Amino acid sequence: MNRILTYSIIIGFCLFISYISINGTNQIANRSVVETISYKAPDTWNINKSEKQFRLLEITLNTGEDFSLVVFSNIQGTADQNIQRWIGQFKKDELLEDNVLVQKDSLDNKYITLLEMYGTYEVPNMANPSQEKVIKNDYGLLGGVIEFPNSLYFIKAVGINSIISENSDNFREFVYSIRLN
Amino acid sequence: MIQSRINKPKINITTDENYKFVRKTIQESYLNTVCAEARCPNIYECWNRRTATLMILGDTCTRACGFCSVKTGKPTWSDPMEPYRVAQAVKRMNLRHVVITSVDRDDMKNDYGSTIWAQTILQTRKINPKCTIEVLTPDFKAHQESLERVFETKPDIFSHNIECIERISKAVRAQANWNRSLSVLKDSIKFGLRTKTGIMVGLGETVGEVKDTMKQIVDLGVQIFTIGQYLQPTKNHLAVQEYVSKEQFEDYKEFGKSIGFKIIESGPLVRSSYHADEQARAIFNQR
Numbered sequence: 241m242n243r244i245l246t247y248s249i250i251i252g253f254c255l256f257i258s259y260i261s262i263n264g265t266n267q268i269a270n271r272s273v274v275e276t277i278s279y280k281a282p283d284t285w286n287i288n289k290s291e292k293q294f295r296l297l298e299i300t301l302n303t304g305e306d307f308s309l310v311v312f313s314n315i316q317g318t319a320d321q322n323i324q325r326w327i328g329q330f331k332k333d334e335l336l337e338d339n340v341l342v343q344k345d346s347l348d349n350k351y352i353t354l355l356e357m358y359g360t361y362e363v364p365n366m367a368n369p370s371q372e373k374v375i376k377n378d379y380g381l382l383g384g385v386i387e388f389p390n391s392l393y394f395i396k397a398v399g400i401n402s403i404i405s406e407n408s409d410n411f412r413e414f415v416y417s418i419r420l421n
Numbered sequence: 422m423i424q425s426r427i428n429k430p431k432i433n434i435t436t437d438e439n440y441k442f443v444r445k446t447i448q449e450s451y452l453n454t455v456c457a458e459a460r461c462p463n464i465y466e467c468w469n470r471r472t473a474t475l476m477i478l479g480d481t482c483t484r485a486c487g488f489c490s491v492k493t494g495k496p497t498w499s500d501p502m503e504p505y506r507v508a509q510a511v512k513r514m515n516l517r518h519v520v521i522t523s524v525d526r527d528d529m530k531n532d533y534g535s536t537i538w539a540q541t542i543l544q545t546r547k548i549n550p551k552c553t554i555e556v557l558t559p560d561f562k563a564h565q566e567s568l569e570r571v572f573e574t575k576p577d578i579f580s581h582n583i584e585c586i587e588r589i590s591k592a593v594r595a596q597a598n599w600n601r602s603l604s605v606l607k608d609s610i611k612f613g614l615r616t617k618t619g620i621m622v623g624l625g626e627t628v629g630e631v632k633d634t635m636k637q638i639v640d641l642g643v644q645i646f647t648i649g650q651y652l653q654p655t656k657n658h659l660a661v662q663e664y665v666s667k668e669q670f671e672d673y674k675e676f677g678k679s680i681g682f683k684i685i686e687s688g689p690l691v692r693s694s695y696h697a698d699e700q701a702r703a704i705f706n707q708r
Contacts, residue, residue, distance in 0.1 A: 347678045352678075412679040413675070413680075415679070416678050417676075417679075
C-alpha cells in the first residue's frame with residue numbers, strides 16, 4: 241500500500257513538473273522555424289514555405305495589398321553586392337539621397353545590413369533578363385542581409401510606397417528576429 | 422498562483438584571487454559598492470573579473486524603493502575626501518572603465534550630492550586619464566543646477582535607470598517619478614552625453630508594455646539599454662511576479678536592436694552595470 245502511495249506521489253510530482261515546464265516555455269511558442277532558421281513575424285503577414293530554389297519563405301499581407309516579401313538563402317554574392325544589386329533595380333535618376341537608407345548593425349553572432357528605398361522599380365525578370373522590364377512607379381523596397389559566421393540570408397520586400405513604409409518597422413523586427421536553429 | 426521557477430536564474434558563487442583583491446581594495450579604501458549593498462547576484466562574476474560598481478555618498482539611501490536592498494534612513498555620511506579615495510581605488514584596480522553610482526541624497530537640499538558627484542568624476546579622470554567613466558546617478562529631484570553640475574564634468578556615459586515600465590512605477594519606487602526620470606534622460610541627451618538607462622522585468626509588466634517603453638526610450642535618443650530579471654533581495658521586498666524566459670530576453674534584445682538602440686543587454690542576470698566595460702568598449706568602437 242505504501243509503495244503504491246509513494247509511486248503515486250512520484251508520478252504526481254513528475255506531472256506537476258511537466259506542467260510548469262510547459263507553462264514556462266509557452267512564451268517562446270510564437271517563434272516559427274523554416275529549414276535552418278527560426279523567426280518571429282507579425283500576425284498581419286501571410287507566410288508560406290517556398291518550394292522554389294534558393295527561397296525559404298514567401299510572404300504577403302493578409303489584406304492582399306501590394307506587398308511581397310521573400311527570404312532567400314544561398315544566393316550568390318556578398319551583403320554589399322546584393323544591396324547594390326537591389327539599389328540598381330530602381331531607376332537611377334530617381335535615386336535621390338533621401339530615398340535610399342542603408343544601415344549596418346551587429347547582434348551577437350550576426351551582422352545585419354538593412355536597406356530602405358523608394359522610387360521607380362524596374363521589376364527584374366530572372367527567367368529572361370533580355371525581356372523588357374515592367375516598370376512600377378511609386379514603389380518601395382525593404383532589403384535585409386543577415387550574415388552568420390558560415391551562412392548568409394537575404395530578405396527582400398517590394399510593394400507600393402505607402403505599404404512598404406507601413407511595414408518598415410515590422411520588417412526590421414522580422415530581420416532582427418532571424419536566428420540559426 | 423504558483424510562480425514557475427523554471428526560468429529562475431542560477432547564480433555562480435565561486436570566488437578567486439581577483440575577488441579577494443577587489444574586496445580588499447574596497448575595504449582598505451573605505452568605499453561602498455552597490456554590488457555588496459544591493460546584494461547583486463553578479464557580485465562573484467564581476468569581482469572575479471576585477472570590476473565593481475563603486476557607490477558614493479554613503480551606504481544609506483533617503484528613498485525606500487520596493488526592489489532595492491540598500492539601507493534606507495537618514496544618512497550621516499559626509500566625506501569630502503571620498504572623491505580622492507574613489508580615484509585612488511580605480512587606479513589601484515587598474516580599471517579601463519569604471520562605473521560609479523550613489524545612494525539618493527534628498528536630504529542635501531539644492532545639491533542632492535551633485536557636488537561630490539562632480540568632484541568624484543573630475544578626480545577620477547585626473548588620476549586615471551585613460552579610464553572611461555560611466556555614472557549611474559539618482560534623479561537629483563530633476564534639480565537643474567545639480568544635474569548640470571554633473572553633466573559639465575562630461576562623463577563618458579551618463580546613466581539613470583527608469584527601473585520599470587510606467588504603469589507599475591509607483592509601486593516599485595514610491596518616492597521617485599517615472600516622468601522625472603525621463604526628463605533626466607532628456608536633459609542628458611540635450612547636453613550631448615552618451616546616455617543609458619535600464620529596466621527590470623518580472624514585476625508584473627506585459628511584453629507589449631516593455632516594448633512600448635523601449636520605443637519611448639529610444640525615441641528620446643538613449644543609446645544603451647539594459648533589461649534584467651528582478652530578483653527579490655529579501656522577503657520584505659516586492660515579490661517576483663514572473664521569471665522571464667531566456668527566449669523572451671533574446672526577443673527583447675532583438676527588438677531593441679531593431680528599433681535602434683546601439684547597445685542592448687538583455688538577460689536574466691543583466692543589471693545596469695553588468696559587463697558595462699564591454700558595452701563601453703563596443704559603443705566607443707562605434708564612434
